Amino acid sequence: xxxxxxxxxxxxxxxxxxxxxxxxxxxxxxxxxxxxxxxxxxxxxxxxxxxxxxxxxxxxxxxxxxxxxxxxxxxxxxxxxxxxxxxxxxxxxxxxxxxxxxxxxxxxxxxxxxxxxxxxxxxxxxxxxxxxxxxxxxxxxxxxxxxxxxxxxxxxxxxxxxxxxxxxxxxxxxxxxxxxxxxxxxxxxxxxxxxxxxxxxxxxxxxxxxxxxxxxxxxxxxxxxxxxxxxxxxxxxxxxxxxxx
Amino acid sequence: xxxxxxxxxxxxxxxxxxxxxxxxxxxxxxxxxxxxxxxxxxxxxxxxxxxxxxxxxxxxxxxxxxxxxxxxxxxxxxxxxxxxxxxxxxxxxxxxxxxxxxxxxxxxxxxxxxxxxxxxxxxxxxxxxxxxxxxxxxxxxxxxxxxxxxxxxxxxxxxxxxxxxxxxxxxxxxxxxxxxxxxxxxxxxxxxxxxxxxxxxxxxxxxxxxxxxxxxxxxxxxxxxxxxxxx
Ligand SMILES: Nc1ncnc2c1ncn2[C@@H]1O[C@H](COP(=O)(O)OP(=O)(O)OP(=O)(O)O)[C@@H](O)[C@H]1O
Ligand SMILES: [Mg+2]
Numbered sequence: 090x091x092x093x094x095x096x097x098x099x100x101x102x103x104x105x106x107x108x109x110x111x112x113x114x115x116x117x118x119x120x121x122x123x124x125x126x127x128x129x130x131x132x133x134x135x136x137x138x139x140x141x142x143x144x145x146x147x148x149x150x151x152x153x154x155x156x157x158x159x160x161x162x163x164x165x166x167x168x169x170x171x172x173x174x175x176x177x178x179x180x181x182x183x184x185x186x187x188x189x190x191x192x193x194x195x196x197x198x199x200x201x202x203x204x205x206x207x208x209x210x211x212x213x214x215x216x217x218x219x220x221x222x223x224x225x226x227x228x229x230x231x232x233x234x235x236x237x238x239x240x241x242x243x244x245x246x247x248x249x250x251x252x253x254x255x256x257x258x259x260x261x262x263x264x265x266x267x268x269x270x271x272x273x274x275x276x277x278x279x280x281x282x283x284x285x286x287x288x289x290x291x292x293x294x295x296x297x298x299x300x301x302x303x304x305x306x307x308x309x310x311x312x313x314x315x316x317x318x319x320x321x322x323x324x325x326x327x328x329x330x331x332x333x334x
Numbered sequence: 335x336x337x338x339x340x341x342x343x344x345x346x347x348x349x350x351x352x353x354x355x356x357x358x359x360x361x362x363x364x365x366x367x368x369x370x371x372x373x374x375x376x377x378x379x380x381x382x383x384x385x386x387x388x389x390x391x392x393x394x395x396x397x398x399x400x401x402x403x404x405x406x407x408x409x410x411x412x413x414x415x416x417x418x419x420x421x422x423x424x425x426x427x428x429x430x431x432x433x434x435x436x437x438x439x440x441x442x443x444x445x446x447x448x449x450x451x452x453x454x455x456x457x458x459x460x461x462x463x464x465x466x467x468x469x470x471x472x473x474x475x476x477x478x479x480x481x482x483x484x485x486x487x488x489x490x491x492x493x494x495x496x497x498x499x500x501x502x503x504x505x506x507x508x509x510x511x512x513x514x515x516x517x518x519x520x521x522x523x524x525x526x527x528x529x530x531x532x533x534x535x536x537x538x539x540x541x542x543x544x545x546x547x548x549x550x551x552x553x554x555x556x557x558x559x560x561x562x563x564x565x
Contacts, residue, residue: 140470169472179464182485192471240471 090117092151093248093280094139099148099158101134101304108134109304111148121274121281123295123312125288127332130301132284133176136250139282140173169196169246176252176284178237180225185217185236188225192244208243215239215265231262238266242273249273251283255290263290270294288328292316300324302332337535344536345543356540363521366434367502370441374497377442378449379490383483385450386457400454403447408440408500412507415440419511432513437521440507445497452496456489457482488560495556499549 094116101109109131116122126132137143138150141163149158153170157163172192180188189208190200198204212218215235220228228236234254241249251270255263271294274281285291291298292312299309300323308321319325326332348356385397417423419431419439430436460482468481483490505523512519514528522545529538 137466142466142469165472165474171470172472173467173470175463175467175470177463179461179467181464181468181481191468195472195474195477244472 090119092116093118093153095151097149097151099138099150100146101131101138101143102146107304109138109145111135111304111306114299114306114309116280116282118278118280119274120296121270121283121294123291123298124282124284124301125286125291125298125327126301127327131304132301133252135301136173136252136282136284139248140171140250141168142173169244171248171250172241172244172246173250173252174234174237174241174254176256178233180228180233180236180240182226183224184222185225185228185232186221188236189240189243192240196244198244211239211243215269231258234258235262235265238269242269245276247278247280249279249281251281253284253286256286267294288316300327302327338539341535341539345540348536348540349543353540356537356544358517359520359522359525359541360544362434362517362519363502366437366519366521367441367498369434370438370445370501371494371498373438373442374445374449374501375494378446378493378497379453379483381446382450382453382493383457383479383486386454386460386486387479387482397454400447400451404451406444406447407506408444408504409506409510411443412440412510415443415507415511431511432515432519434512434519436511437508437519440511441501441504444504444507445501448500449493449497452493453486453490456486456493459489460485491556491559495552499552502548503545 092115094114096111096114098113099109099111100107124132124135134143138145141150141152141157144160144162145158147158149156151157152163152167155163155167181191189212193200193204200208209218212221215238217232217235217239220232220236225233225236238251238254249270254270255266258266267290270281270283273279283290283294285294295312297309298312298315300307300315300321302323307327308315308319308324310320315324316328319328323332385393385400415436416431419425419428419436421431428435430439464485465478465482469478473481503523505527508514508519508521509524509527512521512524514520514524520528522541526538526541526545529535529541
């Protein structure tokens, strides 16, 4: 398997408070990685670093064979291969359609007949067609999260980072979003990291799973072994619901 | 009471008759204030956007200065401009005093803190999370700036209208640095002062009506934009 990310001695501090401290971690092409961990463990922070939205305090993030950190940042072209769907979906104050095509516009892409059809098909798959012209701030929670995912998929990023993409959603919405994730990973050169609090969701989606606890990566493993025979006591505690912080 | 009725009647007559003197005053007013507004926008918008987006040491002090500028008595600004552009002042060599240029300078200084202040507030009101999301979707720095301006567009319109309203209706500074010279630096407000003093109420009232109409039209435009924004 080809690594997309290789992390070494990654640290992130906020006002001298260490929030993240990961010795090493690898993420591979073609996999869905499920990231779990209690609230405040540093999951969203790790995503911001992987998306190069913030710089690490120390350490190295190797992305597709290039080393970043210590003031080195990838160029825009590289960064544009990665995107995050945030925990709190943020849409622009314009129509759903304009939101979805926004990343294409950023890349100066023409939205001609063929592309337009493609986008319409995507919206159809996600049950968003009827809301196409609706203003984004008038959408329901589920519609908003589906729109945010559609906007991330539309430009086919190589790396998709999803921060609790289905929190607070009903089973129908969860079903649609999970289906899209499963379909997306089948395309060429993709990697998905999904943060979830839901053990069942991790079982349904992930190939490998990792537990983050107080900024440290406690354990990573194949889904089966992670859930059925975790190596660390902390993981076992987390899975049985005994780990609170 | 008689004077008022007579004044209004004369005003209507002057306006409907497209009195050349009135037309000249309106044209000077709009030209001067329009030019000043453009300069105020060119300075105030980038400044407000910058202050709304970027944190740097000394920002608090800078912001406090800006707020002071927003409420600065225009006549004092007029005084400073007068001193700077008077024959013995550092810019005396330009010979701008008592020309439209001096008014433009004064009005720009009065208006740009207002524009910057309103834009700053609008930009600060934009969700940080949203900007992060845009960056994650692939926005370059410049595109991020552009998106910010677009998201803050309502605030920016308010900023421009507030700036325009403040300087079109200002009288003290314009009088000081422009000198109220007929046909050159006589604007709506200074003309009203003069005509009232000389007892020519008809002309004064006519100019007052025009000033009010301009303000009214601006506010209608602004309300319409606001409504569009809310829908
Ligand atoms: N910009 C910041 N400044 C200071 N502290 C921060 C900042 N961002 C995050 N933190 C702190 O870092 C820690 C990790 O936050 P993070 O959002 O990464 O947690 P999380 O694992 O995503 O939690 P949740 O499951 O609740 O979303 C928290 O204690 C948080 O308060
Ligand atoms: Mg989080």
